[in-house]
Structure formats: C-alpha cells, structure tokens
Amino acid sequence: xxxxxxxxxxxxxxxxxxxxxxxxxxxxxxxxxxxxxxxxxxxxxxxxxxxxxxxxxxxxxxxxxxxxxxxxxxxxxxxxxxxxxxxxxxxxxxxxxxxxxxxxxxxxxxxxxxxxxxxxxxxxxxxxxxxxxxxxxxxxxxxxxxxxxxxxxxxxxxxxxxxxxxxxxxxxxxxxxxxxxxxxxxxxxxxxxxxxxxxxxxxxxxxxxxxxxxxxxxxxxxxxxxxxxxxxxxxxxxxxxxxxxxxxxxxxxxxxxxxxxxxxxxxxxxxxxxxxxxxxxxxxxxxxxxxxxxxxxxxxxxxxxxxxxxxxxxxxxxxxxxxxxxxxxxxxxxxxxxxxxxxxxxxxxxxxxxxxxxxxxxxxxxxxxxxxxxxxxxxxxxxxxxxxxxxxxxxxxxxxxxxxxxxxxxxxxxxxxxxxxxxxxxxxxxxxxxxxxxxxxxxxxxxxxxxxxxxxxxxxxxxxxxxxxxxx
Numbered sequence: 001x002x003x004x005x006x007x008x009x010x011x012x013x014x015x016x017x018x019x020x021x022x023x024x025x026x027x028x029x030x031x032x033x034x035x036x037x038x039x040x041x042x043x044x045x046x047x048x049x050x051x052x053x054x055x056x057x058x059x060x061x062x063x064x065x066x067x068x069x070x071x072x073x074x075x076x077x078x079x080x081x082x083x084x085x086x087x088x089x090x091x092x093x094x095x096x097x098x099x100x101x102x103x104x105x106x107x108x109x110x111x112x113x114x115x116x117x118x119x120x121x122x123x124x125x126x127x128x129x130x131x132x133x134x135x136x137x138x139x140x141x142x143x144x145x146x147x148x149x150x151x152x153x154x155x156x157x158x159x160x161x162x163x164x165x166x167x168x169x170x171x172x173x174x175x176x177x178x179x180x181x182x183x184x185x186x187x188x189x190x191x192x193x194x195x196x197x198x199x200x201x202x203x204x205x206x207x208x209x210x211x212x213x214x215x216x217x218x219x220x221x222x223x224x225x226x227x228x229x230x231x232x233x234x235x236x237x238x239x240x241x242x243x244x245x246x247x248x249x250x251x252x253x254x255x256x257x258x259x260x261x262x263x264x265x266x267x268x269x270x271x272x273x274x275x276x277x278x279x280x281x282x283x284x285x286x287x288x289x290x291x292x293x294x295x296x297x298x299x300x301x302x303x304x305x306x307x308x309x310x311x312x313x314x315x316x317x318x319x320x321x322x323x324x325x326x327x328x329x330x331x332x333x334x335x336x337x338x339x340x341x342x343x344x345x346x347x348x349x350x351x352x353x354x355x356x357x358x359x360x361x362x363x364x365x366x367x368x369x370x371x372x373x374x375x376x377x378x379x380x381x382x383x384x385x386x387x388x389x390x391x392x393x394x395x396x397x398x399x400x401x402x403x404x405x406x407x408x409x410x411x412x413x414x415x416x417x418x419x420x421x422x423x424x425x426x427x428x429x430x431x432x433x434x435x436x437x438x439x440x441x442x443x444x445x446x447x448x449x450x451x452x453x454x455x456x457x458x459x460x461x462x463x464x465x466x467x468x469x470x471x472x
Contacts, residue, residue: 034427037437037470040463045421047357047453049413051392053348053366054311057405059340061298062307063091065291066332069284070099073292073331078323081305081316082404085297091336092323094292099285106282113275120268124261131261138253145246152239157232164227171213171220178213182206299340302404307334310391311347313406344400346378348411350390357415357451358383364394364413368403376400380413416451416458423456428469437468 065073076093079085185206297303305323306315319335322328329335346366350358360383366376377397384391394411424447428434432449435442447462463469 035425037468038425038428040422040424040459040465040467040469042420042422042465045416045418045423045451045458046414047416047451049354049357049415051348051350051354051411051413053346053394053409053411055344055368055400055403055405055407055409056308056311056347056393057337057339058345059342060308060405061301061338061340062334063295063298063336063338064332064334065295065329067284067288067291069281070102070288070292071331072098073329075323075327075329076325078336079303081303081320083303084301085303085338086300087297089297090295091297091303091338092295094295094329096289096293099289099292103282103285103289106278106285110278110282113271113278117268117271117275120264120271124264124268127261127264131257134257135254138250138257142246142250145243149239149243152236157236157239160235161228161232164224164232168220168224171217175210175213175217178206178210182210295336297338299338301338301340304337304339304405305335306337308337308339308405310349311406339405344396344403344405345381346394346396346409346411348392348394350383350392352390353454355383355385355390357453358392358413362413362415364411366394366396367410367412369408369410371402376409378411418458421450422459422463422465424459424463424469425456426452426454428471429457430472434463434469435472436463437470442470442472 067073072095074095076095078092079089085091182203185203189203304313304316306313306317306319308314315334319333323335358380360380362380364378364380366378368374368376378394379397380392380394382393384393424434429447429449433444433446436445437443445462448460450458450460452458
C-alpha cells in the first residue's frame, strides 16, 4: 500500500499546470528545459500574453499645407494641443501680408508684361517681312560692289593713270607752245620796224604767258608725280578695301540677318512662356492665400499637434516648437491632426517570441494606465508579422470616456486556455513526431501540435495520457 502511495505521489508531482505570462517570464530563467523523458498527462494549460500599447484614433483628419508658389508659412497663433474644436473653427492663423503684397505686385506687372509681349509680336512681324528684303538688298549691294571693283581694277585705275600722265603731256605742250611763241616774237620784233611801245606790250604778254605755262608745268609735274606715286595707289587700295568690306558685310548679313530673326522668335517664345508662368504663379499665389488664410477644422473633434503613428504622437514635440508666433511650417508637413469623437483602437508592439500565440479574432482585455480599475473588452483585428515592425491592432468594444489617443494601456490576451491538455517538452519534439517507449522499445509517433509557451507544446493528436515520451 505504501509503495502504491509513493508511485501516486510521484505521478502527481509530474502533472504540469502551466500558466504563461509576461510577468512570470521576467522572474524565471528562459532557458528551455531539457528532460530526457516525460510521461504524458492531461492538465490545465493556459498561455497569457501581456503587452504594452497605446490608444490610437480610428477616425482622424491630418492637416497639412501644400502651397504651390508661396513656401513661407509663418505662424501668428495656433490652437492648443488637446483642445476641442468644432467644424469650421480656425485652427491656425498664418502671416499673409507679404503674400498679399506679392499678389498686388504681380497684378500690377501683368499689363506691362502684356504690352511688352505685344511689342515683341509686332517687331517679329516686321522682321519676318523685312529680313528677306534685307537679304536681297545685301546680295544686290555685293553684286554692285563686285562690278565696281572689277571695272576699276581692270579699266578705271588704268584710265585714271593714263589721264594723269596725259595731263602732264598737255602741260608740257602748253609750255613748249608758249616758249616757242615768245622766242619767235623776240626774233620777229628785232627785225621789224614796230614802235618800241607796241613791241613791249606784245612781248610782255608773251613773256607772261610763257611764265604762266612754265609755272603750270612745274606744278603739274609735282601734282602728277604725287598722283602717280600716292593718290592713285591709295585709290586702288581704297577701292580694294571697299570691295573686301562689302564681301565681309555680305557674309555677316547672310549669317546675322536670319539669326536676328531667329533670336526675335526665341525672345517671343520666352516672353510667351514667361507671361504664362507669371499668370500661373499669380493664380497659384491666390490659391495659396486661400489655403494659408483658411486652415479650419474639417469636423468636430479634438486637436492634436503632429501625426499619430502606432498610437504615439511622434512629431508633437517638434511641431509644438513651430506652432508659436514666428514659427515656420514646412510644405507637406502634417502639423495638426483632428480626431473625431468615436471608438479608439489599441496598437501594441509584439516581441517576436510571442507572435506565434497571437492571431486575428482572439479576445483581449485592455487596462488603461490612467485608470487601472477600468477594463475594456477588445478583439485582435490585425497582427503585423513584418520583420522590424511586429505589432497588433485591437478594436475596443466599450465606450472609452476620458481616454485620448496617445494614452498608454496594458493589453492582456489569453492566447490559449485548455481545461485538460497533453503537453510535451519542446526538446522531445522533432518534425511533428516524438519517440515513445512501448514495451522497452522506442517507437516514433507522428503528432499534431498546438500552442506552445516556449517550454512545452500542446499535443492535439497522436498521444494519450500515460505515454512515456523519450529522447531519440
């Protein structure tokens, strides 16, 4: 009888009653048990997971500004973080004086820009008509210059030189005639019997004529020598230079006249683009003024600074520094979130080791840190198993008075609860099978496993009570 009592006591000592919780895990060694054998028995088995989480809104409206042309958004005043608002309430007041002045300047500049554009259009129209004519005139001028140079080079210069030389010849002839006449008169008057007075008059006239012819010949020689040595060569060089300049002018005109026309066309295109951009910018600034001047609440609710992510107001501290007089907002930055009154949800971070025991649809209990006596019924709606972002989202079945997004809470999930369950140490399970000792012989049995607390696993199928599971 005593021997049977000892065996019964030993068996009772082997009956496991597992209750897994986060608090117990912290006080126990987490190293897995390594028994070499285990006798199965049915006993209560519970897995409780406790997580830290934050209340998060289910209906929120994020407020940001996306100005198109005016990035300067300076705060004049803003509502307080956590303040109740009604639809249409002005959430922030922004400085708009500079924007209004820029709009006024743009409106005043628009007529001048339009007039300048019209002038460009008129100039281009005239240039499009005159350029072909100028090109033809340039060609014609070149043709005339070519003809003039060819004539002067082949004929004109030679004729000018010949005329100069002939003028010397004619001056020489005039001198010779005057000299001969004078000398003949001297001889004649010496032989005749004319009065002395008549003789003197005729001889004096002949002498004067001879002297004039002599001086004219001297001057002609000087002039003709200069013309032959200086004037005519200079005229030849000048005509050659004029011809060369005409060639250059023609070449430049043939290049620059079309370019000037093209440049004017480009200038008109740019003016059109600038006018379009200026008009668009003016419209954008007017739209920006409406945006900046009318930041109002889209719904009734509570105003919070920044953006809420996973139940945490991750940017509220940084935004609070901007929502002061003189602070500046950045484009596309969510600076206010208006949360509608209504149900909240809880978002909790999940350690990787606890993911296996959490699934959608499991009931849970939430205890707010701000009110430990309040217990809220919840249900797991989503489990995020993305590496680096393990978390869960749970809906809340009760009303949540005095609970606001961003408040902390404890989430308790009963992941498994069996009144009677057969469990086996994890180290004795391999590939959904275990080794069982039957009549002193090891037999491999296929099993179907259930939840595990990290040390033992529930066996759903394949083992009964009283079986001896051993290591391989």
